Amino acid sequence: MFRQALRSCVRPAGSLVSLARAPTGLSAVTRQNLRPVYRSVTPLKSIANTYRLYSDEAAAVQEEISHPAPARDVVNFKDLTQVGVHGSLIDAIVRDMGYESMTPVQSKTINPALKGTDIVAQAKTGTGKTIAFLLPMLNRMISEDPTLASRGASRRARSDDIRGIILSPTRELAEQIAVEARRLTRNTGLVVQSAVGGTNKTQMLRQTQRQGCHLLVATPGRLNDLLQDTRSGIDAPNLAALVLDEADRMLDVGFEQELNQIIEQLPDPSTKVRQTMLVSATIPDDVIRLARSMVRADDFEFVQTIPENESLTHDKVPQNVVPISSWANVFPTLFELLDREAAKTAENPDSPPFKAIVYFNTTSMVELAGEVAFSRKREGLSNVSSFSIQSKLTQVQRSRAAEMFRKARSAILLSSDVTARGMDFPNVTHVIQVDVPRSREDYIHRLGRTGRQGKEGEGWLLLPPQGVQSARRMLAGLPIKQNASLESAEADIGAGDLPPLHQQFQDLSRRVPRNILGSAYTSLFGASGQKQELARDLYHWATRGWGWAQPPGVSAKWAHQMNIPASHLNIQDRSQNYSRDRGDGGDRFSGSDQDESSDPFEAMGRQARSDRPPPSRGFQGGRGYGRSGGHSRSGGYGRNDGYRRDRNSQSSSW
Numbered sequence: 042m043f044r045q046a047l048r049s050c051v052r053p054a055g056s057l058v059s060l061a062r063a064p065t066g067l068s069a070v071t072r073q074n075l076r077p078v079y080r081s082v083t084p085l086k087s088i089a090n091t092y093r094l095y096s097d098e099a100a101a102v103q104e105e106i107s108h109p110a111p112a113r114d115v116v117n118f119k120d121l122t123q124v125g126v127h128g129s130l131i132d133a134i135v136r137d138m139g140y141e142s143m144t145p146v147q148s149k150t151i152n153p154a155l156k157g158t159d160i161v162a163q164a165k166t167g168t169g170k171t172i173a174f175l176l177p178m179l180n181r182m183i184s185e186d187p188t189l190a191s192r193g194a195s196r197r198a199r200s201d202d203i204r205g206i207i208l209s210p211t212r213e214l215a216e217q218i219a220v221e222a223r224r225l226t227r228n229t230g231l232v233v234q235s236a237v238g239g240t241n242k243t244q245m246l247r248q249t250q251r252q253g254c255h256l257l258v259a260t261p262g263r264l265n266d267l268l269q270d271t272r273s274g275i276d277a278p279n280l281a282a283l284v285l286d287e288a289d290r291m292l293d294v295g296f297e298q299e300l301n302q303i304i305e306q307l308p309d310p311s312t313k314v315r316q317t318m319l320v321s322a323t324i325p326d327d328v329i330r331l332a333r334s335m336v337r338a339d340d341f342e343f344v345q346t347i348p349e350n351e352s353l354t355h356d357k358v359p360q361n362v363v364p365i366s367s368w369a370n371v372f373p374t375l376f377e378l379l380d381r382e383a384a385k386t387a388e389n390p391d392s393p394p395f396k397a398i399v400y401f402n403t404t405s406m407v408e409l410a411g412e413v414a415f416s417r418k419r420e421g422l423s424n425v426s427s428f429s430i431q432s433k434l435t436q437v438q439r440s441r442a443a444e445m446f447r448k449a450r451s452a453i454l455l456s457s458d459v460t461a462r463g464m465d466f467p468n469v470t471h472v473i474q475v476d477v478p479r480s481r482e483d484y485i486h487r488l489g490r491t492g493r494q495g496k497e498g499e500g501w502l503l504l505p506p507q508g509v510q511s512a513r514r515m516l517a518g519l520p521i522k523q524n525a526s527l528e529s530a531e532a533d534i535g536a537g538d539l540p541p542l543h544q545q546f547q548d549l550s551r552r553v554p555r556n557i558l559g560s561a562y563t564s565l566f567g568a569s570g571q572k573q574e575l576a577r578d579l580y581h582w583a584t585r586g587w588g589w590a591q592p593p594g595v596s597a598k599w600a601h602q603m604n605i606p607a608s609h610l611n612i613q614d615r616s617q618n619y620s621r622d623r624g625d626g627g628d629r630f631s632g633s634d635q636d637e638s639s640d641p642f643e644a645m646g647r648q649a650r651s652d653r654p655p656p657s658r659g660f661q662g663g664r665g666y667g668r669s670g671g672h673s674r675s676g677g678y679g680r681n682d683g684y685r686r687d688r689n690s691q692s693s694s695w
């Protein structure tokens with residue numbers, strides 16, 4: 042078993058690496074709160090126990106004798122009383138939320154986590170990871186200070202005695218986790234607060250100072266800011282547990298540095314033992330680097346719920362790819378798909394109402410799509426309401442849109458990647474991704490907004506020509522099938538009248554402010570590796586698709602910086618200030634891990650499911666997509682550059 046590999050590890054708990062700050066000594070308050078939360082003592086914990094048992098060692102052993110751990114993992118929430126979980130937490134789940142049995146990731150995580158073990162957990166999207174980390178974390182907080190279980194504790198809560206911290210990469214997810222945590226703690230005295238960027242810091246601080254805080258759910262930037270601000274009154278000297286949800290996303294540029302700074306400001310783990318849990322549906326290699334620095338090498342468990350050779354996506358969710366011959370066809374294809382699928386569900390009384398999320402790579406594209414979708418509904422061209430979420434909106438607008446989409450029976454959400462991780466919008470039937478996602482992980486998480494809790498759903502990837510090759514490479518091995526059912530995808534609008542949906546887009550785009558179209562146009566160049574072909578195709582889109590005489594003006598300096606040849610651009614002396622839009626994704630660190638045979642994290646690396654095909658595998662011949670447009674487009678069509686079939690034999694070539 043993997044944990045056995047850890048026995049040989051001699052690195053003491055909490056002494057890990059650069060992130061930990063120098064020991065400061067054990068305060069009286071800290072000592073008082075050091076009560077072990079586990080019920081069984083295994084030989085594995087040899088080193089960790091020296092930190093963990095402290096003066097309560099004898100009591101812990103006594104406790105173990107009087108509460109022998111059950112031979113098998115607990116799988117029903119109500120049975121958690123047997124392993125010492127506080128009744129009020131169990132009541133909240135069983136009575137208030139109505140959940141009886143645990144999902145696999147819950148039972149595999151909750152059982153070891155209740156013993157205090159650090160956790161790195163991988164499970165597919167929508168399988169209940171939130172409760173998997175919340176429940177043991179809250180129980181640990183109560184076990185360390187049983188007074189928190191009584192409602193009166195909320196009156197004594199302070200902002201400088203936070204016992205649990207959850208970090209989330211996005212604001213929406215942090216708010217969602219805080220809501221879930223409040224549902225779980227409603228019968229206790231635990232006070233939950235959230236701290237996210239884009240909201241009024243002073244107001245948040247006032248509320249937290251007034252109401253106190255035991256569990257803080259935060260985005261890394263805002264938490265770092267609060268901890269560094271000596272006047273914030275936010276502190277966590279008795280921190281019992283730290284969770285990183287969507288752990289792999291924390292490695293994005295900016296987050297990692299903030300994370301390091303946050304860890305430096307938390308109590309030294311050698312003086313106040315804390316439990317750390319890292320959770321995600323995707324564990325790319327660089328998460329092992331994060332785990333190495335965050336979890337106790339001698340006391341952690343890697344919870345893997347995805348069998349080897351199984352795709353990280355849900356089998357019940359068919360995945361379709363639609364190669365599109367030009368950007369000029371993208372919106373008409375999207376309209377065709379949305380209209381067709383909405384009509385299908387409306388005709389079938391047995392199918393759930395149509396509820397779709399459409400992902401774009403840049404905020405400007407979401408903005409454009411939002412304008413167009415709004416006009417479509419207003420003009421009576423679609424009867425489905427739409428909402429937009431992207432980072433140019435205020436946090437209040439974003440939260441309101443998320444809430445309205447959450448509550449809607451049938452609706453379309455146009456979104457950037459800010460909702461791709463962790464968001465639990467109920468009953469999403471379709472996830473549509475426009476253009477190549479930034480990474481395979483992003484594709485998987487976006488797709489994971491549908492097919493949650495075993496429900497059905499479907500995924501669609503609309504690929505403009507410049508993206509086909511890189512998507513084939515990025516998504517190889519996933520069970521994606523080419524779908525040729527959308528006529529607009531291959532429409533030739535070189536000359537003559539436009540097909541109806543193309544004409545509709547042109548009419549609607551005339552109502553869109555020119556700067557929005559301009560920003561969308563320039564934003565597409567950000568990630569593309571085929572800028573010359575893209576410029577040519579976007580020229581066609583702007584002139585034929587929008588009906589403009591020329592594409593939006595750009596400065597020569599911008600074209601030079603972006604490395605785009607001037608042909609097919611509308612170079613103007615003075616920049617019209619269409620700034621480059623990077624969207625919400627950002628780049629990723631690609632740091633590699635050391636290769637040590639005695640490294641306990643190496644085994645985690647082997648067990649983490651990346652579902653990528655072996656690197657040695659070459660292209661084995663993809664299907665060509667015949668040229669249909671009268672305009673030029675990128676190369677790549679008809680080349681033998683696609684994986685023939687996936688590693689798991691589930692998909693046909695595309």
Ligand SMILES: Nc1ncnc2c1ncn2[C@@H]1O[C@H](COP(=O)(O)OP(=O)(O)OP(=O)(O)O)[C@@H](O)[C@H]1O
Nearest residue numbers: 140142143144166167168169170171172322463465
């Ligand atoms: N034991 C359970 N039984 C039934 N439903 C559950 C159970 N646990 C959680 N759920 C519900 O399942 C849904 C998905 O849970 P959750 O959002 O925690 O998934 P997740 O694995 O974190 O997803 P993601 O990978 O997208 O972050 C939520 O609506 C949650 O309330």
